[in-house]
Amino acid sequence: MDNLTHSLVGALIGQMGLKRRTGLAMPTLIIAANIPDIDAVATLLGGQQHLAIRRGLTHGPIAMLVLPLMLWGIMLCFDRWQERRGKRPEKRLPVHKGWLLALAYVGCLSHPLFDWFNSYGIRLLEPFSNQWFYGDTLFIIDIWLWAALICGVWVSLRRERKGRANWRTPALASFAAICAYLLANGLITGRAEQLTAQAVQKQHKIMPTLVVANPVPVQFWKREMLWRDDSHYGQGTYTPFHGARIDDDIRAHYMGREDSQAFEAHIARGTPLLFWSRMPVAEIVGDGAKKTLKVSDQRFSDPLVGDRFSMFFPIGVESK
Secondary structure, eight states, rough: OOOHHHHHHHHHHHHHHHGGGGGGGGHHHHHHHHGGGGGGGGGGGOTTGGGGTTSSGGHHHHHHHHHHHHHHHHHHHHHHHHHHHSSOTTTSOOOOOHHHHHHHHHHHHHHHHHHHHHSSOOTTTTOOOOOOOOOOSSSOOOHHHHHHHHHHHHHHHHHHTOOOOOEEEEEEHHHOOOOHHHHOOOHHHHHHHHHHHHHHHHSOOOOOOOEEEOOSOOOOOOOEEEEEESSEEEEEEEETEEEEEEOHHHHHHEEEHHHHHHHHHHHHTTTTHHHHOOSSSEESSGGGGGGEEEEEEEEGOOOHGGGGGGGEOOOOOOOO
8 A cells, every 4th residue: 555554554553553553653553554654765777677676575483573663763863862862752652672662563553454455466475475465345545444544544633732521533433334344345355256257158168267346536435357268368347336347358468379379488588577467468569570469467557557557578580
């Protein structure tokens, strides 16, 4: 998920009452909820190199053990530094080492959980396994999740500042609503994949080996349906109101012998894109000497973002 979502999740956990357990609880929760994304520096490498690095090592079990400890140590040092300089706020609670460490772990563990909910992918077992996991439940930026989180945190903070005893209630209500929202979206995804597989079999006489319900922006009830078997792929849509609708158009994984050979050669190279790709597809673009093999991922076919998840390999041969 985006870092605003991760930050708000940390803040919501604090407003549910845990921030009263120790000093520095809120900054610890918010920083911990974002800290696995230190691998974002990989985007400076350019191209698709970051795809082989993101959501891997810093999201795996070793990182989940080490990163909270590192943050805990930094926060303890910061508290002592403020105390030595006489800058420690008088109203701040004393730091409880046990609770501060526990909150660092709670915030940090929330990060891979929410990253798992979308279809981008996360390697939860890195470095022991580079297998990708997908929740296919939420779009990577979910405005309805934002709304629930912001409402819960803001109303809770407002009540707290007014000295009301029930200041935790809005945050708890928001947490319950988010859990229900996640459950509903999970059920939509499961039903969409089931009905799409049946529709593809009925319409195209093909039994899909993989069906993915790809969440879309804003319309949380809708899914972009993607399917494939060993040699073909296609798409469609699903809503609870209209069921699964499958496009008539289906395409082959390879556009011909030349394409197949080139694609296999690039798979052998282990390019970052293909390492990350869940639903790789290849097509020939152009002709003659300008003929190019475009390798991309079926999940990101939208022209607005597609080029960020595509690679182009020249395969044309000038005629003599």
